[in-house]
Amino acid sequence: MTEGDAQSELDRKTIALIEAIATEVRRSIDGGLPPGIKVPVRSLDNVTYEPAKGYFELGDARKTRTLTVNTVRSFAQTLRLMATARSLVAHDDFATKREVYYISKNWGDCRFAEQAESDATMDDIEALASVHGLSREQLRFYPESHGGSVAGRLAVIDRSPATGETIEVDCAALGSGAYSIPHSVEHLGFRTDARFVLAIETGGMFQRLNNHRFWDTAQCILVELGGVPTRATRRFIRLLSDRQNLPVYCFVDCDPYGFTNIYRTLKVGSGNAAHVNRFLCVPQARFLGVTPQDIVEFGLQDATHPLQAIDVKRAEDALRHDPFIAAHPAWSAAIRQLLAMGVRAEQQALAKWGLNYVIEEYLPRKLADEGGFLP
Amino acid sequence: MTEKQPAAATAVEMASRQREISVSEFFLKNRHLLGFDTPAKALLTAVKEAVDNSLDACEEAGILPEIRVQVSDRYGRSRVIVEDNGPGIVESQIARIFGKLLYGSKFHKLRQSRGQQGMGISAAGMYGQLTVGKPLHIVSRVAGDELASELFVSVDTARNRPDIHKKRRLPWDRPHGTRVEIELEGHPQKGPHSVETYLRLTAIANPHVAIDYSGPGGEAVRFARSTDALPPRPREIRPHPHGIELGRLIQMLSTTECRTLLDFLVDEFSSVGRKTALAIIGQTGTQLSERSYPKHIAHAQAAALHRSIRRTRVLAPRTDCIVPIGEERLLEGLRKELKADFYTAATRPAAAYRGNPFQVEVAIAYGGIGNADAERHPPATDGPDDGAENGAAELMGAKDEPVRLLRFANRVPLLYQQASCAITKAATQTNWRSYGLRQPKGALPVAPMAVLVHLASVWVPYTSESKEAIEPYPEILREIRLGLQQCARELAHHLHRELRLRREHGRRAFIEKYLPHIGVALQEILSLGDEERDSMVKRLDDVLRASRAPQETGS
Numbered sequence: 001m002t003e004g005d006a007q008s009e010l011d012r013k014t015i016a017l018i019e020a021i022a023t024e025v026r027r028s029i030d031g032g033l034p035p036g037i038k039v040p041v042r043s044l045d046n047v048t049y050e051p052a053k054g055y056f057e058l059g060d061a062r063k064t065r066t067l068t069v070n071t072v073r074s075f076a077q078t079l080r081l082m083a084t085a086r087s088l089v090a091h092d093d094f095a096t097k098r099e100v101y102y103i104s105k106n107w108g109d110c111r112f113a114e115q116a117e118s119d120a121t122m123d124d125i126e127a128l129a130s131v132h133g134l135s136r137e138q139l140r141f142y143p144e145s146h147g148g149s150v151a152g153r154l155a156v157i158d159r160s161p162a163t164g165e166t167i168e169v170d171c172a173a174l175g176s177g178a179y180s181i182p183h184s185v186e187h188l189g190f191r192t193d194a195r196f197v198l199a200i201e202t203g204g205m206f207q208r209l210n211n212h213r214f215w216d217t218a219q220c221i222l223v224e225l226g227g228v229p230t231r232a233t234r235r236f237i238r239l240l241s242d243r244q245n246l247p248v249y250c251f252v253d254c255d256p257y258g259f260t261n262i263y264r265t266l267k268v269g270s271g272n273a274a275h276v277n278r279f280l281c282v283p284q285a286r287f288l289g290v291t292p293q294d295i296v297e298f299g300l301q302d303a304t305h306p307l308q309a310i311d312v313k314r315a316e317d318a319l320r321h322d323p324f325i326a327a328h329p330a331w332s333a334a335i336r337q338l339l340a341m342g343v344r345a346e347q348q349a350l351a352k353w354g355l356n357y358v359i360e361e362y363l364p365r366k367l368a369d370e371g372g373f374l375p
Numbered sequence: 376m377t378e379k380q381p382a383a384a385t386a387v388e389m390a391s392r393q394r395e396i397s398v399s400e401f402f403l404k405n406r407h408l409l410g411f412d413t414p415a416k417a418l419l420t421a422v423k424e425a426v427d428n429s430l431d432a433c434e435e436a437g438i439l440p441e442i443r444v445q446v447s448d449r450y451g452r453s454r455v456i457v458e459d460n461g462p463g464i465v466e467s468q469i470a471r472i473f474g475k476l477l478y479g480s481k482f483h484k485l486r487q488s489r490g491q492q493g494m495g496i497s498a499a500g501m502y503g504q505l506t507v508g509k510p511l512h513i514v515s516r517v518a519g520d521e522l523a524s525e526l527f528v529s530v531d532t533a534r535n536r537p538d539i540h541k542k543r544r545l546p547w548d549r550p551h552g553t554r555v556e557i558e559l560e561g562h563p564q565k566g567p568h569s570v571e572t573y574l575r576l577t578a579i580a581n582p583h584v585a586i587d588y589s590g591p592g593g594e595a596v597r598f599a600r601s602t603d604a605l606p607p608r609p610r611e612i613r614p615h616p617h618g619i620e621l622g623r624l625i626q627m628l629s630t631t632e633c634r635t636l637l638d639f640l641v642d643e644f645s646s647v648g649r650k651t652a653l654a655i656i657g658q659t660g661t662q663l664s665e666r667s668y669p670k671h672i673a674h675a676q677a678a679a680l681h682r683s684i685r686r687t688r689v690l691a692p693r694t695d696c697i698v699p700i701g702e703e704r705l706l707e708g709l710r711k712e713l714k715a716d717f718y719t720a721a722t723r724p725a726a727a728y729r730g731n732p733f734q735v736e737v738a739i740a741y742g743g744i745g746n747a748d749a750e751r752h753p754p755a756t757d758g759p760d761d762g763a764e765n766g767a768a769e770l771m772g773a774k775d776e777p778v779r780l781l782r783f784a785n786r787v788p789l790l791y792q793q794a795s796c797a798i799t800k801a802a803t804q805t806n807w808r809s810y811g812l813r814q815p816k817g818a819l820p821v822a823p824m825a826v827l828v829h830l831a832s833v834w835v836p837y838t839s840e841s842k843e844a845i846e847p848y849p850e851i852l853r854e855i856r857l858g859l860q861q862c863a864r865e866l867a868h869h870l871h872r873e874l875r876l877r878r879e880h881g882r883r884a885f886i887e888k889y890l891p892h893i894g895v896a897l898q899e900i901l902s903l904g905d906e907e908r909d910s911m912v913k914r915l916d917d918v919l920r921a922s923r924a925p926q927e928t929g930s
Binding site for chain 2: 018019022023025026029030032033034035067068069072073075076077079080082083086087107108109110
């Protein structure tokens with residue numbers, strides 16, 4: 001299969017990258033110079049929003065980590081971690097971040113004292129690899145938390161980790177349950193006749209739509225985000241959307257957290273992990289609701305809560321500093337409208353009109369006017 | 376009211392009981408004022424007074440002091456023998472010097488010396504007389520005399536007069552010198568208040584003195600001299616007008632031989648010339664003139680004169696009368712008796728309090744506890760002996776103890792009443808934390824360190840006659856503080872240097888710890904052989920060493 005070929009191609013690239021870095025270090029030593037490793041600067045100064053590409057991107061600033069007395073420990077740790085990654089790729093294995101931390105316990109004096117240390121070193125290597133088009137998953141370092149749930153008109157094509165034989169999971173045939181997105185999704189294939197992907201903030205709302213087989217009537221795929229989506233969830237949606245050419249609609253709470261932290265992260269990524277946004281962002285995503293205007297149009301005024309101080313601060317920060325919001329006047333207007341109303345509304349507020357109002361009334365009405373979604 | 380009260384006394388009856396109290400009687404009842412309050416302290420004070428006298432005499436006569444101190448103890452009765460190679464005492468004076476309180480050569484002079492009152496040694500004798508009942512035993516020979524004089528003297532306390540029990544001439548193997556033997560109720564102590572510690576401190580502040588000590592436990596210590604140069608002889612000065620008290624002024628007026636007030640002011644005081652004297656007289660505002668006859672000046676006029684002196688600007692007192700130990704000698708003394716990693720000393724310029732010139736010296740010995748060069752012979756008896764073994768260590772605090780203060784006034788160690796002493800006050804007021812030491816609030820710093828402070832003055836303001844602590848005048852506190860700061864700065868440099876060396880060492884160890892891991896990682900990634908790996912690590916070590924070399928020499 002072509003996807004398998006692409007995978008082994010990426011593996012070769014990963015190993016070549018690690019070997020190139022090691023060779024460079026060795027050459028410096030042979031040349032009588034203190035060796036160094038060039039890594040991208042990960043501070044926010046070096047992060048820019050590219051409206052054309054639609055995600056936060058790491059700039060060109062690079063710094064060379066030169067080996068000195070003060071850096072000898074982290075330098076040794078970085079190299080040892082790279083050696084670990086290389087062997088993981090070579091043996092087609094993986095290690096969770098926690099496991100990586102424990103692998104280091106066999107390194108004697110060089111071991112990590114706590115996981116925060118190993119995570120930071122991993123981020124450095126990841127940033128370095130991202131410059132060469134490689135993600136952390138490619139280095140075979142996986143996060144501990146798994147992805148969200150999936151249900152609907154989708155067949156996920158996976159392979160057995162043990163035998164390599166192909167397994168197909170029909171996400172429409174899981175009854176009241178759902179498919180759980182694995183840590184690494186690069187190897188997955190998809191088959192679907194859905195018209196769009198509906199990304200839902202809360203597990204409760206996902207459950208309700210799944211139980212009423214909303215994906216069948218609306219001909220879509222439901223994905224549970226569970227708050228701010230994990231990297232696996234984001235990558236899954238991205239791949240699904242890319243490969244099947246599907247639009248992604250987001251259905252989250254109407255509050256600044258829902259706009260900037262959940263939706264914005266899914267769509268353009270975060271400044272914190274700018275080096276991986278290019279793999280994880282979902283530029284195809286659009287905001288179905290709940291919008292501030294929905295509160296008015298669906299009569300939810302008396303099902304709202306006042307904005308907390310933290311909400312107001314978050315909204316004002318977004319208006320002032322968030323390049324994504326600034327690039328989209330519709331978003332600025334929506335946030336201003338919310339601030340003017342001084343309230344927030346949850347997805348569940350629609351239950352005011354009956355438990356299934358969201359299925360029978362809200363979503364069909366919204367989906368009838370796709371052009372009205374926020375960018 | 377049935378109880379019978381003693382009949383009221385009449386003035387005549389009272390008069391019959393009123394009589395003179397001699398100074399000797401007064402001190403017999405108030406012996407704590409002279410430092411004889413406990414047997415332990417009395418023993419030390421007796422040694423101290425005798426040694427002080429010996430040193431003063433030797434130095435004044437220009438003789439390098441060679442002192443022998445012997446303390447023995449039998450059932451609470453101690454015998455103290457102090458023998459010197461001084462000029463000796465003329466026989467006719469021996470009885471008065473040892474058998475009369477407040478008799479001496481130093482009280483009326485303003486000159487830096489150890490003793491100042493003429494009371495110490497006779498008080499020691501009086502104490503022995505009181506507790507054991509034996510007179511002082513003195514042998515002295517003046518250079519050139521064929522025989523030495525031997526006297527047994529006690530103090531006639533009622534009349535403050537010497538009482539000679541026995542007197543004879545005898546041959547003595549010393550060409551000149553004096554030997555004093557006192558028997559008294561004493562209690563030999565170990566530790567910071569021991570005779571040995573006192574003598575060791577004396578040796579530190581007097582590097583030109585050699586002392587042989589044999590103690591009550593049979594221990595023998597020789598404190599050798601580290602220099603053959605006697606300190607310069609201090610110059611005698613006249614009092615400075617600003618330090619004078621009214622009573623003293625009146626007394627001076629009545630005893631002067633000057634015939635006019637002008638001459639009196641110019642001749643009897645230091646720093647007063649004709650101009651200043653005229654300014655003082657002019658400001659008096661009474662009938663006094665420059666020609667007034669000093670002996671006829673009345674009390675009220677004297678008081679006005681005293682006020683006028685205070686108001687008039689007078690040159691600061693001369694300070695060339697002060698003889699400090701000197702930084703070099705101080706360091707020699709410390710090195711000789713106290714093993715440490717680091718020494719520093721500072722001699723402040725002379726200053727004045729209440730018209731009395733004084734000078735402060737500070738020295739610090741830091742780190743590394745050990746014994747000094749003093750030759751030590753093990754005690755004859757095999758008794759448990761912890762105090763003597765670390766005689767020198769007594770003078771230096773342990774790592775987590777407050778620093779030891781070694782206090783000196785005119786080269787005499789001060790062992791008691793540390794808390795009320797100006798030196799202690801100044802040391803606690805100094806902020807040692809800014810020099811890299813630990814210091815609890817309002818206390819001495821905590822470090823393995825000895826801080827030596829020496830105050831030299833023509834008149835040391837002791838808090839009591841027993842000369843145990845220095846009065847904390849602001850000027851004195853200030854000078855001590857400045858001296859301490861000066862030494863502390865040097866110490867901070869030293870500590871900083873040490874820290875850097877330690878850190879440098881740590882860095883090397885750090886590099887050596889992690890370099891092999893870089894080798895292992897590169898070996899794994901690049902599939903190198905063990906030999907390739909090892910040679911690469913070796914080369915990397917060289918590279919790092921080379922890249923650090925400029926920093927090491929640069930600092």
